[in-house]
Amino acid sequence: MKRNSGRLQAGEAVLFIDRKQREYMRQLAPGKRIHIRNGFFWADHLIGLAEGHTVYNSAGEAFVLVRPTIAQFIPNLPRQAQPIYPKDIGPILLWGDFFPGAHVVEIGVGPGALSMGILQAIGPEGRLVSYEVRSDFAARARQNVELLLGPVPHWQLKQADAFAGIEERNVDRAVIDLPEPWLLLAQVAAALRPGGVLVSYLPTVLQVKELVDQMRSGAEFGLVQVFELLQRFWHVEERSMRPEHRMVAHTGFIVTARRLAHLPGPGATAPPLR
Ligand SMILES: C[S@@+](CC[C@H](N)C(=O)[O-])C[C@H]1O[C@@H](n2cnc3c(N)ncnc32)[C@H](O)[C@@H]1O
The missing domain is CATH 3.40.50.150 (Vaccinia Virus protein VP39)
Structure with a gap:
C-alpha cells in the first residue's frame, strides 16, 4: 500500500479543479483523451507533470491539476x-x-x-x-x-x-x-x-x-x-x-x-x- 507522491503516473486518479472550485476526477489512461466540459486533454501530455500545475483544455479553459486527497x-x-x-x-x-x-x-x-x-x-x-x-x-x-x-x-x-x-x-x-x-x-x-x-x-x-x-x-x-x-x-x-x-x-x-x-x-x- 503506497500513495504516490512524485510526478503524475499513468493510470492514476487525478483531479481537475476549475476556477469555480468544481472538481472533475479522471484517470490518466495513456493514449486516451480526457474530456472535461467543452474541451479535452491528452492524458499523455499530463503524465509526468508535477502536481499543482494549471493546465488548459482544448477550449482554453484553465484547471488546477492535483492528486485527490482521500476527502x-x-x-x-x-x-x-x-x-x-x-x-x-x-x-x-x-x-x-x-x-x-x-x-x-x-x-x-x-x-x-x-x-x-x-x-x-x-x-x-x-x-x-x-x-x-x-x-x-x-x-x-x-x-x-x-x-x-x-x-x-x-x-x-x-x-x-x-x-x-x-x-x-x-x-x-x-x-x-x-x-x-x-x-x-x-x-x-x-x-x-x-x-x-x-x-x-x-x-x-x-x-x-x-x-x-x-x-x-x-x-x-x-x-x-x-x-x-x-x-x-x-x-x-x-x-x-x-x-x-x-x-x-x-x-x-x-x-x-x-x-x-x-x-x-x-x-x-x-x-x-x-
Ligand atoms: C451503506 S453501504 C456501506 C458503505 C460503506 N460503509 C462505505 O463507506 O462506502 C451498506 C453495504 O452493506 C452491504 N450489506 C447489506 N447486508 C449485508 C450482509 N448481510 N452482509 C454483508 N454485507 C451486507 C450492502 O450490499 C451495501 O454494500
Whole structure:
C-alpha cells in the first residue's frame, strides 16, 4: 500500500479543479483523451507533470491539476451504494481508535469509502477483513480502494453474508454499516476482544434507539456513546466572509461501544473490584 507522491503516473486518479472550485476526477489512461466540459486533454501530455500545475483544455479553459486527497476522492467515487462521507469517516477513525497494526472487521463495504480510511489508519501491519454480500459491490470496492492505495495485501474482502457468520476472533475493532446492526451484536461480540471498540453508522434515530436498547439489554457491550457531526464550509473572499449557502445537514449518527469482559462466575476466586 503506497500513495504516490512524485510526478503524475499513468493510470492514476487525478483531479481537475476549475476556477469555480468544481472538481472533475479522471484517470490518466495513456493514449486516451480526457474530456472535461467543452474541451479535452491528452492524458499523455499530463503524465509526468508535477502536481499543482494549471493546465488548459482544448477550449482554453484553465484547471488546477492535483492528486485527490482521500476527502476529495470519496465523494467523486463511482458507486451504487451510499458511502460514508469524509466528515464522518474522520471521527469514526478517531473515536473508534483505529490504530496502526489493529485487526479490524468491517461489515457492509459498499463502494469502500470507509474501508480505504481504515486501511490507511491501520497501515500495512494491520489487518482488515471486510464482509460484503454483493459480488458487484465487492468488485467495485476493490477497484476504488486500489485506485487510491494501490495493492492492499492487508485487506481481505469476503463476498459473504455477515448474518451467516463472522469467523474472525480476538479482533481489536469492528464496524457495522448496514440497516439492522442489532441483529449482528452476538456475532460481533464473539469476534471482538474484551476492550475492543464497536462502531456503527446509522442514518435514522429509530435505528440508534434500537441498537442502544439492544446493547443495554445484554452484558457484552457498554460505555455506549452516540453523536453526529455537522460541517459547514465558509465562503471566504475579499469583501465577503460568510457560511456557504448550502450544507449537508444530515448524514448519519455514529454509535460507539466497548466490548466488556466478565469476571469469573460464582465459586471462582475473583480479584476484588476496585
Ligand atoms: C451503506 S453501504 C456501506 C458503505 C460503506 N460503509 C462505505 O463507506 O462506502 C451498506 C453495504 O452493506 C452491504 N450489506 C447489506 N447486508 C449485508 C450482509 N448481510 N452482509 C454483508 N454485507 C451486507 C450492502 O450490499 C451495501 O454494500
